[in-house]
Amino acid sequence: MTDSLISYLSSDFVQAVAVVILTALVGRLFTAKGRLIWSVSHQYHYSMPRIDEKGRFPVRTQQIWIRNYGRAPLEDIEILLNYPPQHLEIWAPREYETKTITDNRLIVKVPNLAGNEFFTISMLDTFGELPAILSVRSKSGLSTFFNMAPQIQFSPWIKYLIWALIIVGAGTILYFIITFLITLLTPIG
Template identity: 30%
Template structure:
């Protein structure tokens, strides 16, 4: 009985329902799936080496420390990110980039250190290795571009999966999605069918 009432309601008000749904679909197509940059960053590695070599400069110390850190910045979006800024708490002693890229850097009055890259293309990444000897590494405060703020994510090592296994999983998911979509359409046809 309730299915019949729902079916009658939908068939009587189908124009109103469509007029409400269409603007949401248009908004989703315009905003929801519009190509835009999306930046993520992570620090997958940091380590401190204790080196048993004395220091003979201003002060004598029996040990030295070398702190290393790794930072990855990736554009996972579908549009180029412009003016990508990395802001550190202070300037690192040594910086290495991979792949090698041109960037501009500057230091503010309160010793914040800025690295600015002109662009970061979709699916492109920047690897930054920093090294400090006998001092701490600077913290990466924020990563941003003209279009968005980067999200700090955690990286995790996972085992390599053969491409054929990934393709089989994608195929099975496509079949499952298609079957679900078919089931929804079939159920809507059943609900909207006018019974004699």
Template identity: 35%
Template sequence: MQAIIEAITSKEGIVNLTPVIFTALIALMARLLAGRTRIRWGVVHDLNYYITEEEKKVMVWTCQIVFINPSKSIAEDIEIVFNYRPLHLSVFPHLKYEISENPDRRIVVKIDKLNPKEIVNIAMLNTHTELPHMTSVRFKGGIGKRIDLEPSRVFPVWIRGLIGFVMLAGVAAIFYVIARLAVSIFWVG
């Protein structure tokens, strides 16, 4: 065991292990950044209010759900299942989709594909009864994950670029410090 430690901490051991360590780090980063397909969804708004219709008040429920493909690969065969059919359901932007009913009378909205970074909204409206709950979001290769959404400020491109540059410089500085520490600790010479 002592011989192995001396071989690793020697000048030749460090020189020989450095490419192996960097190759392993690059392979790990490539795996983490690989194009796994994902679907994220969240409720943009869920409102109910009264409107007056022919001298009587009617309760109206509205809801908008957004579906996002944040990955770098195409999400295929998306199925969104609701408890029952609302009075009105619309999909935007306009794309090919089908609405079908399961034997247990649940409504399934099928979307053929979502391209990378594509966003689709489903808006629903109902009167007199609450809107149906969404029971599942599935796609070829996985299950959709709910995310919390809220309005936020979108900064100009130059500010986002500056923030990205500062973060990249910080990562480079961390690697530089780690490399300098490794050389000062293990360098025998």
């Protein structure tokens, strides 16, 4: 049984198929692609005193963080808001346009976003609630929402140590798998 399995796996056909599959996987892994992600990085509700000292009024702020997490540039980014906020600002300064469509929805269009580049949309409103983000997309498809939270930044030597341990661990696991397969496929006696 193991002799026929070894002869089948060592045949030219199986080796050619394995090379084609491996080449396709490596090509897909290393091909530059754009990947649009977004999150709400900041949101707050202030209760501000009026100048005439007759009560308070609400000030609501929100910041949307949009990033191309891939290496290839993205084109035609659109952020669809439920309605126009009282004030909207994009940082870092870049070309964009806004367009109000049916049902008073607001589209913010950004022409392109380079690999690993990001921008933020800050909104402010003193009358009511801020608009909901209905969708974020680019020419290549819909974006992915993710939760954003503060993270501790470790020193570089700790990061290098962690990566070294990951590589050593992966190499050890690969060694044990190869050793197990060789032991399994070696005929006894």
